[in-house]
Amino acid sequence: MKNNYFYFLLVFVLVLFSCTPEKTEHIKLKIMATSDVHGALFPYDLVNDKETKTSLAQVYNYVDQERNKKESEIILLDNGDILQGDPLVYYSNFEKTETKHICADVMNYMGYDAGTVGNHDIEPGHSVYDKVNEEFSFPWLAANAVRNSDGKPYFKPYTIITKKGAKIAVLGLLTPAIPKWLPEKIWSGMHFEPMLESAKKWIKIIEEKEHPDFVIGLFHSGAGEKQSEEINPENASILIAKKISGFDMIICGHDHHEQTSWFENPDKEKVLLINPKSKAQFIAEASVDLNWNAENKKYEKEIKAKLVKVADLEKSEKYVEHFQPLFAEVEAYVSRQVGTFKSTISTKDAMFGDSPFIDLIQHIQMDLADADVSFTAPLSFNATIDSGDLQVRDLFKLYRFENLLYTMNLTGQEIKDFLEFSYKDWFQQMKSAKDPLLYISTSDKGSRLNTMFFNYDAAEGIDYTVDVSKPYGTRIKISQMSSGEKFDPNKTYRVALNSYRGNGGGNHLTEGAGLSKEELTSRLINSTTKDLRYYLMKWIEKKGTVDIKCDQNWKVIPENWHDAAQKRESELLYGKN
Known part of the structure; x- marks a missing residue:
């Protein structure tokens, strides 16, 4: 019996190896x-x-x-x-x-x-x-x-x-x-x-x-x-x-x-x-x-x-x-009309200062979130939406990513520090009107930005200046709320911003405002359930005709330095108009 067992075991091993490809x-x-x-x-x-x-x-x-x-x-x-x-x-x-x-x-x-x-x-x-x-x-x-x-x-x-x-x-x-x-x-x-x-x-x-x-x-x-x-x-x-x-x-x-x-x-x-x-x-x-x-x-x-x-x-x-x-x-879906724009808007202006393109998003965010202050950045380097009928496809130019809209509690000081951080990699420190404003590199392939424009967050709801003659940490001066009320560094404000930024993307809230990851979660008041583009579409549909104005709630100083640099650098990035 024992011999039979070993015999069958030997046969099994031989068969196994013979089947191995x-x-x-x-x-x-x-x-x-x-x-x-x-x-x-x-x-x-x-x-x-x-x-x-x-x-x-x-x-x-x-x-x-x-x-x-x-x-x-x-x-x-x-x-x-x-x-x-x-x-x-x-x-x-x-x-x-x-x-x-x-x-x-x-x-x-x-x-x-x-x-x-x-x-x-x-x-x-x-x-x-x-x-x-x-x-x-x-x-x-x-x-x-x-x-x-x-x-x-x-x-x-x-x-x-x-x-x-x-x-x-x-x-x-x-x-x-x-x-x-x-x-x-x-x-x-x-x-x-x-x-x-x-x-x-x-x-x-x-x-x-x-x-x-x-x-x-x-x-x-x-x-x-x-x-x-x-x-x-x-x-x-x-x-x-x-x-x-x-x-x-x-x-x-x-x-x-x-x-x-x-x-x-x-x-x-x-x-x-x-x-x-x-x-x-x-x-x-x-x-x-x-x-x-x-x-x-x-x-x-x-x-x-x-x-x-x-x-x-x-x-x-x-x-x-x-x-x-x-x-x-x-194609039929993106061709559907959602509203009408009275004027043309472009992200080109948003690289250098306050712009109608950014103000449109800011006002929609503040309206949706019932916020005191709003933060947003240009999400496209060179997008234009023409005046006239606005189609669904245009919403993808207006807002590229599927971010949610967050509402958070931030103090006045944290808002100021957030902005200091935002403008640090946006504008260089200038010593004269001949100095560069944006971080641009030029090669035989052309000129391009060296820093990420989707991190160029500006604020709405407050009036402020950005003094590019000063170093990081001392540039932002907030004069008042845009409503005319006093701006208080110690007061807590409702702030509208996208979920990427609200989760610490770009480090504006962490490295800039000094909040920990845990604090970001505790400061969140509300979040939309659908992406921001969906709510932008519904907001515009409700308005019907949108007359986009730039309220110039912030500006770069010294103004003559800024204007000279913008003229030079706009031509570098986009060519002559």
Whole structure:
């Protein structure tokens, strides 16, 4: 009996080994990825009503052609931030929610193998991203988005893609900075682990459990050249490439840069880092040769990388025809009239001082929040809304992001300190009318701002001056409330601002006003349930005709210095009128 047992055991082992597939000697992979598409699904700009040369229609044409060549095994990946940034996705997010989301329709049609969740994919809220996660026919990854209830990932942490017997592991991570930008109810039930910590944990699990032949880090996080030494950096892709062995390539994003670089991991192995910018401008492409080494029992890898310029590609007519009915539905939506503007407004003026564009948003925010003071910044560098009929599409120029409207309690001193911080990176200190005002750099490609204009917060509800001849901390002088009442540094005021700023985005409330993260939460009086653009639309619909005036409640002094600098620098940034 005992001999029979050993006989059957021997037979079982022999059968098991005989069933184990032999490794394919040579495999050619082509790994292609998009990142930060921000709703560029169709080759048409619905906001500005014109055709575009970069969208997933062009990407699909290229991918389809590569698949048809059958020269390589194709893997198509997306690196997050697809659910925000365009009327096409906004419509599915908030207007037509009873059918399958347009992103699920498009990406399933294109045959994506995996994707990673981006911070702007979290922004529309649970009802949107939970639904989309179910509708995708591929795994949506985020290993470091951890469920509070059981400590397990809220989304799938990684996936295994098998090509001719080779196992390709894809680990998804996203920037952990979401709590700095978004209110907790949007990401309730989860928290975000530091990327380095999560990558260490999951690469070990993947290696021990899956024994992969090739490992891809699909990270919705920027390269992070300047932030790598922070404790929990927003952009940590280079940090992981250098500090953690096991990755063959890392696809990064979030920072909207184009990059192809190589780094060395702790085992002295080369790691590819590639970033395809944003809005489907590039496809990240890695051509990988896997050659089986029978002696070492592993694949030797050769990787060649490039960024494919999407503007050079033709759109897929098959794709366009397939999604034309969906597109036509959204086109009709954005063409709907919501009101009338008596005058034209532009964000160009908002770079240099008080402007009708900003005052419109300020007055709407103060009205909706019943606030004493309002803060807002220009969210576009060069947007214009013409006088005449205002359509839904124009609201995407007026307000680019799906922020909520917050109402918070701030003291007069905190308001003053907030403004000091805002103007610190907005206007330089000047010593004469010939000195620069804005932080501008000029190269052979033209002139651009070096600081982030979406952090140029101005205030409404108070009258004040910004003295650019003085250093940070001593520039702001608040003379009174715009109502004529006395402004009191010790009094608490109701302040309207967007949720990005209210959660500490830009550091105006934290580093500027000196509030802790806990204090930000305690100061919150109210939050809208829908995004601010929705309420702007309803406000304008109610008004019908909007006569936009700039009330000049703040100005930059010395005025002659400011005027001279504005004339010079407006021409640098925008050209002569």
